[in-house]
Amino acid sequence: MTDKLTFSLVSPEAELFAGDVDQVDIPGTEGDFSVLPKHAPFMAAIRTGTIIVRVDGVETQYFVQGGFADVTPAGLTVLAEKASLLSELSAETIQAEVTAATAALANLNGDAALAMQQNLDGLKALASA
Amino acid sequence: MASLKELQNRIKSVKNTQKITKAMQMVAAAKLRKAQEAAEKSRPYSERLSGVISNLASSMTGAGDAPELLVGTGSSETVLLIVASADRGLCGGFNTNIVRKAREEIVALERAGKKVKLFLIGKKGYDQLNRLYDDRVVEYISLKEERKLHAGIAQRIGEQITAMFERGEFDVCKLVFSEFENVMSQTPVSQTLIPAMPDFGDNLGADAQDRPAVETAGGPDLGGAIYTYEPDEAGMLRVLLPRNINAQIFGALLENQAGEMGSKMAAMDNATRNAGDMIDKLTLTFNRTRQARITSELIEIISGAEAL
Numbered sequence: 001m002t003d004k005l006t007f008s009l010v011s012p013e014a015e016l017f018a019g020d021v022d023q024v025d026i027p028g029t030e031g032d033f034s035v036l037p038k039h040a041p042f043m044a045a046i047r048t049g050t051i052i053v054r055v056d057g058v059e060t061q062y063f064v065q066g067g068f069a070d071v072t073p074a075g076l077t078v079l080a081e082k083a084s085l086l087s088e089l090s091a092e093t094i095q096a097e098v099t100a101a102t103a104a105l106a107n108l109n110g111d112a113a114l115a116m117q118q119n120l121d122g123l124k125a126l127a128s129a
Numbered sequence: 130m131a132s133l134k135e136l137q138n139r140i141k142s143v144k145n146t147q148k149i150t151k152a153m154q155m156v157a158a159a160k161l162r163k164a165q166e167a168a169e170k171s172r173p174y175s176e177r178l179s180g181v182i183s184n185l186a187s188s189m190t191g192a193g194d195a196p197e198l199l200v201g202t203g204s205s206e207t208v209l210l211i212v213a214s215a216d217r218g219l220c221g222g223f224n225t226n227i228v229r230k231a232r233e234e235i236v237a238l239e240r241a242g243k244k245v246k247l248f249l250i251g252k253k254g255y256d257q258l259n260r261l262y263d264d265r266v267v268e269y270i271s272l273k274e275e276r277k278l279h280a281g282i283a284q285r286i287g288e289q290i291t292a293m294f295e296r297g298e299f300d301v302c303k304l305v306f307s308e309f310e311n312v313m314s315q316t317p318v319s320q321t322l323i324p325a326m327p328d329f330g331d332n333l334g335a336d337a338q339d340r341p342a343v344e345t346a347g348g349p350d351l352g353g354a355i356y357t358y359e360p361d362e363a364g365m366l367r368v369l370l371p372r373n374i375n376a377q378i379f380g381a382l383l384e385n386q387a388g389e390m391g392s393k394m395a396a397m398d399n400a401t402r403n404a405g406d407m408i409d410k411l412t413l414t415f416n417r418t419r420q421a422r423i424t425s426e427l428i429e430i431i432s433g434a435e436a437l
Contacts, residue, residue: 010177012280012379014170030359043181044359045368068365070181077177081280081372 003037006075007053009062011083016062017053024076025052026069027122035069035076042071048122050086051078061086065097065119098123133422136415140408147404153219154397161312161390167278168309168383175376182325182373184356185366196363198291198370201324202300207244209267209299210234211290211322213306213381214254215389216273221396223307223315223389224253230317231258231305235265246299250286250382267298278386283379290378291371294323306381307388312395315388320381322374 004020024035027049035042046069051062067080101120186199212231214224231247231254238245247266249255255269268289275282290302302323307315358365 008173010174012171012174012283012376013167015173028359041356042359043185043356043365045365068181068369070177077181079174079177079181081284 005035005037005039007035007078008075009051009053009064009078009080009083011067011080016083016085017060019055021053021055023054024078025054026078027051027064028069035071039071039076041073042069044069046078046080048119049125051083063089065122094123133415133418136411136418140411140415143404143407143411147401147408150397150400150404154394154401157220157390157394157397161387161394164383164387164390165309168380168387171376171380171383175373175380178369178373178376182366182369185362185369196366196370198294198323198374199325199366202297205243205301207246207299207301208238209246209248209290209293209302210238211248211250211302211304211378212254212258213304213378213385214249214251215385216252216271217389218253219396220389220393221399223392224251224257226315227305227307227317228254228257230319232261234303234305234319235262248290251385272382278379278382280375280379283382284375287371287375287378290322291374304377304381306385309384309387309391312391315392320377322377325370325373 004022005024007017007019007021007024008015009017022037026033026035026044027047029045029047032049033044046064046067048065049063051064053060053062063084063086064078064080065082067078067083070077070079098120101123105120182199210231212227214227218224235245235247245262245265247258247262247268249258249266249269250272252271252273255266255271259266259269270286272278272282293299294302301321303319304322305317305319308318309315
């Protein structure tokens with residue numbers, strides 16, 4: 001395992017991670033996937049869930065809400081709408097997000113509702129964890 | 130000649146003013162540092178985003194169903210001008226410069242026969258522009274209540290603008306804000322938000338001097354490989370373009386905040402120095418007047434004694 005993947009995780013408010021990693025697991029809207037070094041160029045939308053970053057056997061988990069992943073030969077970039085370290089999130093914050101998402105869902109329909117439902121599902125899964 | 134008491138009062142009041150301006154300067158300096166940090170942190174996101182969009186757009190060349198947010202509606206009749214200014218005054222020419230830039234834009238657009246609508250962010254810009262163009266203002270948002278700028282604010286504004294665009298309320302959207310260069314200089318700029326890439330489709334009257342929201346840079350070197358998309362390109366673009374608008378607005382708000390604080394710091398620094406000069410002058414006059422009075426009192430006593 002000499003090859004490394006250049007990975008950066010950015011949200012509108014901050015760059016959360018930048019550096020070389022071994023593997024990144026990403027929750028895509030059409031299924032979860034992992035990115036290893038030398039991955040083919042790929043772009044995918046992300047749903048609410050947990051990104052797992054593996055460096056030298058150490059796992060770090062980030063919680064993301066919406067966004068997309070962009071894989072180029074230069075590396076992987078994840079642009080998240082909201083992102084934070086999972087260990088820094090408290091149960092109350094998540095619960096508040098669940099309440100907000102449930103309220104927002106009631107006012108939406110069509111594609112937006114579907115996306116919000118996905119968001120809510122992700123949040124609920126996290127809340128129960 | 131003012132009496133001694135009056136002079137003393139004036140010195141005291143100028144000293145108080147100086148204390149206030151000094152405090153405001155220091156607060157602005159602290160806030161400036163934070164604002165600059167926030168602006169820098171947000172930059173990677175918007176840079177990557179516009180890179181990704183230009184990638185997508187270039188891979189979609191020739192497709193007739195390119196989203197309107199990217200290529201425009203095919204006309205440029207109605208222009209929505211978003212003017213972002215500060216909510217507080219006492220920051221030098223900061224707001225005035227933004228308003229002047231906005232007025233230049235409005236005059237130029239109307240001369241070209243376009244219809245202008247105004248979307249104002251920030252109280253100070255609203256105060257000045259509403260006086261001149263109150264019939265064109267369609268929306269006004271004050272950020273005074275927000276303690277700290279966060280992406281949610283920009284998202285709210287961006288969604289509002291996207292919704293207006295989808296209702297066909299305007300064809301072209303421009304954003305006027307102040308770009309932060311350094312503490313001493315903030316340049317008001319105007320930037321086209323919608324269409325994101327005017328030169329992609331027909332050129333829609335975007336001025337050459339305006340920067341497009343998405344730089345038309347070549348895509349990254351893929352080594353001959355082809356991008357795989359999940360979902361498809363059009364679907365991605367539909368999701369990404371509104372996000373790009375949000376990110377641009379957020380970036381503009383952050384730049385503005387940094388500019389406001391920089392401008393305020395410079396203005397308050399000047400004010401502090403002016404107050405210092407004034408205190409020196411007043412103190413000099415005060416001392417002279419006091420000395421003159423002592424001298425004249427002495428003369429009176431001496432001449433009184435001599436007369437005896």
